[in-house]
Amino acid sequence: MLMQIQVEEDRIGLSPEILRRAFLDNLFYIQGKPLALATKNDFYIALAYTVRDRMLHCWNSTASTYTARGSRTVCYLSAEFLMGPHLGNNLINLGIYDQMKQAIEGLDLDFEELIAQEEEPGLGNGGLGRLAACYLDSLATLEIPSMGYGIRYEFGIFDQEIRDGWQVEITDKWLRYGNPWELPRPEWAVEIKFGGYTEPFTDDQGRYRVRWIPAWSVKGVPYDTPILGYQVNTANTLRLWKAEAPESFDFEAFNQGNYYRAVQEKVASENLTKVLYPNDEKFEGKQLRLQQQFFFVSCSLQDMFHILERQQLPLEAFPQKFTVQLNDTHPAIAVAELMRLLVDKYLVEWDKAWDITQQTLAYTNHTLLPEALEKWALDLFAGLLPRHLEIIYEINARFLDRVRLKFVGDAERTARMSLIDEQGARYIRMAHLACVGSHAINGVAALHSELLKQTVLKDFYEFFPEKFSNKTNGVTPRRWIALSNPSMTKLITSKIGSGWIKHLDQLRQLESFVGDIEFQRQWRESKRSNKQSLAALVKNRLDITIDPDSLFDVQSKRIHEYKRQHLNALHIVTLYDSIKQNPTLEITPRTFIFGGKAAPGYYMAKLMIKLITAIAEVVNGDPDVRDRIKVVFIPDYNVTNSQPVYPAADLSEQISTAGLEASGTGNMKFAMNGALTIGTLDGANVEIREEVGAENFFLFGLITEEVAALKEQGYNPWDYYHSNDALKAAIDLIASGHFSHGDRDLFKPLVDKLLHHDPFLLLADYASYIECQTKVDQAYRDTQHWTRMSILNAARMGKFSSDRSIRDYCKEIWKVQPIEVL
Numbered sequence: 001m002l003m004q005i006q007v008e009e010d011r012i013g014l015s016p017e018i019l020r021r022a023f024l025d026n027l028f029y030i031q032g033k034p035l036a037l038a039t040k041n042d043f044y045i046a047l048a049y050t051v052r053d054r055m056l057h058c059w060n061s062t063a064s065t066y067t068a069r070g071s072r073t074v075c076y077l078s079a080e081f082l083m084g085p086h087l088g089n090n091l092i093n094l095g096i097y098d099q100m101k102q103a104i105e106g107l108d109l110d111f112e113e114l115i116a117q118e119e120e121p122g123l124g125n126g127g128l129g130r131l132a133a134c135y136l137d138s139l140a141t142l143e144i145p146s147m148g149y150g151i152r153y154e155f156g157i158f159d160q161e162i163r164d165g166w167q168v169e170i171t172d173k174w175l176r177y178g179n180p181w182e183l184p185r186p187e188w189a190v191e192i193k194f195g196g197y198t199e200p201f202t203d204d205q206g207r208y209r210v211r212w213i214p215a216w217s218v219k220g221v222p223y224d225t226p227i228l229g230y231q232v233n234t235a236n237t238l239r240l241w242k243a244e245a246p247e248s249f250d251f252e253a254f255n256q257g258n259y260y261r262a263v264q265e266k267v268a269s270e271n272l273t274k275v276l277y278p279n280d281e282k283f284e285g286k287q288l289r290l291q292q293q294f295f296f297v298s299c300s301l302q303d304m305f306h307i308l309e310r311q312q313l314p315l316e317a318f319p320q321k322f323t324v325q326l327n328d329t330h331p332a333i334a335v336a337e338l339m340r341l342l343v344d345k346y347l348v349e350w351d352k353a354w355d356i357t358q359q360t361l362a363y364t365n366h367t368l369l370p371e372a373l374e375k376w377a378l379d380l381f382a383g384l385l386p387r388h389l390e391i392i393y394e395i396n397a398r399f400l401d402r403v404r405l406k407f408v409g410d411a412e413r414t415a416r417m418s419l420i421d422e423q424g425a426r427y428i429r430m431a432h433l434a435c436v437g438s439h440a441i442n443g444v445a446a447l448h449s450e451l452l453k454q455t456v457l458k459d460f461y462e463f464f465p466e467k468f469s470n471k472t473n474g475v476t477p478r479r480w481i482a483l484s485n486p487s488m489t490k491l492i493t494s495k496i497g498s499g500w501i502k503h504l505d506q507l508r509q510l511e512s513f514v515g516d517i518e519f520q521r522q523w524r525e526s527k528r529s530n531k532q533s534l535a536a537l538v539k540n541r542l543d544i545t546i547d548p549d550s551l552f553d554v555q556s557k558r559i560h561e562y563k564r565q566h567l568n569a570l571h572i573v574t575l576y577d578s579i580k581q582n583p584t585l586e587i588t589p590r591t592f593i594f595g596g597k598a599a600p601g602y603y604m605a606k607l608m609i610k611l612i613t614a615i616a617e618v619v620n621g622d623p624d625v626r627d628r629i630k631v632v633f634i635p636d637y638n639v640t641n642s643q644p645v646y647p648a649a650d651l652s653e654q655i656s657t658a659g660l661e662a663s664g665t666g667n668m669k670f671a672m673n674g675a676l677t678i679g680t681l682d683g684a685n686v687e688i689r690e691e692v693g694a695e696n697f698f699l700f701g702l703i704t705e706e707v708a709a710l711k712e713q714g715y716n717p718w719d720y721y722h723s724n725d726a727l728k729a730a731i732d733l734i735a736s737g738h739f740s741h742g743d744r745d746l747f748k749p750l751v752d753k754l755l756h757h758d759p760f761l762l763l764a765d766y767a768s769y770i771e772c773q774t775k776v777d778q779a780y781r782d783t784q785h786w787t788r789m790s791i792l793n794a795a796r797m798g799k800f801s802s803d804r805s806i807r808d809y810c811k812e813i814w815k816v817q818p819i820e821v822l
């Protein structure tokens with residue numbers, strides 16, 4: 001009995017002494033190592049298990065509570081979850097960061113070093129996957145019954161190295177040393193079928209039915225990770241599916257002595273979830289990608305049916321039990337798969353099944369970029385999912401009948417809205433499928449949601465306007481302030497208490513301290529210490545010295561022409577050129593910091609990285625300029641590496657061509673950490689500016705309507721090149737080979753594209769951008785005023801907590817209530 005109490009205490013106790021004992025126990029019994037022989041990784045794993053033990057209590061209580069209450073559950077379906085490292089975040093959410101630090105340091109171990117040991121699960125490309133991770137944190141914190149469903153990629157987003165200024169991709173072996181946060185659940189595996197053909201038949205009751213005879217199948221095995229809310233007992237589940245060979249697969253071949261074939265099939269099955277496609281906002285019609293999408297969607301929907309069965313609920317209860325959010329069109333095949341399961345497997349008649357499907361599903365759109373919209377070639381689709389194709393045809397036929405009824409004689413509209421694109425080679429339009437099969441459709445920022453209604457989804461908006469709404473993105477203040485910026489967290493908490501971590505609106509209370517000279521000094525001190533930490537990291541990793549008293553001007557995000565890192569580069573070249581022309585020029589010393597990955601097949605983005613690193617080489621090596629400007633490209637920008645960046649920024653670059661960035665979430669993380677934004681009226685910048693006040697935001701550039709008008713009237717970049725000397729000088733300098741050791745060809749593709757085409761209107765926005773940067777320069781010199789603006793930015797960011805976004809989804813789309821776990 002005494003023994004039991006002892007074990008229990010070691011698993012749940014929170015004092016430094018108990019934590020230390022539990023840690024040593026885990027080191028001994030899980031890693032099988034005594035202190036003296038343990039590696040850093042052993043220590044990390046023991047630490048992770050010590051934390052996980054404390055979460056498991058919450059996890060089990062949560063599962064029991066949800067089962068007992070038969071709660072309505074949000075199922076967030078996403079091909080990407082960019083979770084970032086779990087350990088630090090779980091310590092924050094458990095409220096034991098300091099106790100654990102004390103426990104570990106009591107053993108003469110470096111706590112921060114052990115935290116840094118974690119290989120982050122980089123199961124996403126960028127904003128979309130990270131948004132899903134923030135939403136899981138908020139769902140748990142708000143005590144909403146929910147599951148994240150996705151894919152357990154064996155290799156996540158590639159690691160980026162910079163060699164000779166170029167991006168080199170390295171396989172991300174995140175599972176190499178094991179993953180202490182997940183629990184495999186082989187008992188809940190499901191079977192997923194592919195290929196083959198269909199045949200009609202008449203069932204015993206004389207009804208016409210269709211049977212799918214698939215050609216092959218794989219097994220989906222769930223791996224569950226607990227997602228603990230902030231200082232609540234709720235721990236929800238992230239369920240990621242791994243593909244394995246089906247149990248029965250190898251018997252025949254094996255028995256015939258065909259060992260090789262049997263093994264080959266196993267390898268082929270496991271390939272399915274091997275690797276995340278590293279593309280950001282570009283659709284590539286790859287068969288394996290469609291397999292991945294269908295695989296995780298079918299696994300997840302089947303899992304929901306099993307839960308329904310286990311809870312002995314009738315099929316009709318499906319939409320009451322589950323509300324399923326489709327994160328972009330990646331899981332949009334859910335429309336056809338849910339219909340198939342209902343009609344073919346559970347024998348529900350079509351109209352009833354369609355009601356259930358529509359009531360269950362909701363769709364979030366994340367982009368207006370035409371190249372990102374998913375459309376599957378019909379042949380490819382038919383080969384893999386023949387039954388789903390028939391179902392899509394049926395949905396389409398019924399839907400287009402309704403369109404024809406509403407818009408009589410408008411054949412063009414019918415063709416535009418069809419689920420099948422028949423303009424040339426035939427394709428299935430996944431966004432259309434998602435719109436038709438969902439009861440709610442939303443964009444991710446106010447401007448984006450408006451543009452959706454006016455452009456890509458205009459016809460659908462006109463057809464069912466009631467389905468459309470906006471849900472502006474948000475980010476979790478637990479990871480992006482409390483964990484990433486401890487010095488600011490401490491300062492804010494000393495003034496207004498810690499309630500803001502859960503209720504970010506409370507940051508408004510900081511406004512009453514904005515004129516307080518002592519508070520301003522402390523604010524600056526916190527920012528400076530964050531800048532010093534980043535400078536130390538840069539020195540350590542890149543051996544570049546940067547001055548924490550210079551203005552830290554940061555653009556970190558995926559590298560993409562529409563995000564316009566090359567506009568930022570043009571500004572640096574302009575400054576460099578001005579200093580070279582006028583060596584005594586007085587400017588505010590700046591450190592330009594970049595970070596971000598380019599999709600491996602996106603040549604222009606890779607060339608943009610090369611341009612930035614080439615400019616860095618020249619600028620940082622030039623004694624005339626290097627004390628005034630410095631350029632740094634931080635390699636391998638991921639969640640881990642981004643965490644010290646946001647708190648250290650003075651200026652956040654959000655400079656996409658207006659109308660092209662759906663929302664952005666980095667913009668929110670920077671402003672929350674007291675950076676000022678220089679930005680266009682794009683995505684969530686519009687709302688950030690509204691919240692923080694126009695006077696605390698550096699606005700420049702064409703607005704969406706002007707972009708459209710300029711393109712309409714015939715945009716000619718040469719006009720801008722010839723009429724702006726500084727612009728011409730900057731472009732000519734790049735073209736001259738000045739940054740490429742005299743090589744005039746290296747940047748030619750980039751320069752030519754700007755001069756001849758410039759689809760993202762860099763040249764049109766250049767003058768306005770430079771003028772705005774001059775204002776930034778001047779503003780930074782007025783230290784007190786800058787500090788005021790910085791405080792006000794942080795104080796007014798309450799709206800951009802993902803808690804607010806999730807509350808909006810819960811109230812307006814999901815109709816779910818919190819359930820307290822005791």
Ligand code: RUG
Nearest residue numbers: 127128366367444661662663664665
């Ligand atoms: O580009 C968008 C961002 O603007 C947005 O903030 C983020 C989350 O909503 O999603 C990004 N996105 C869009 N990533 N992939 C896509 C298209 O599939």
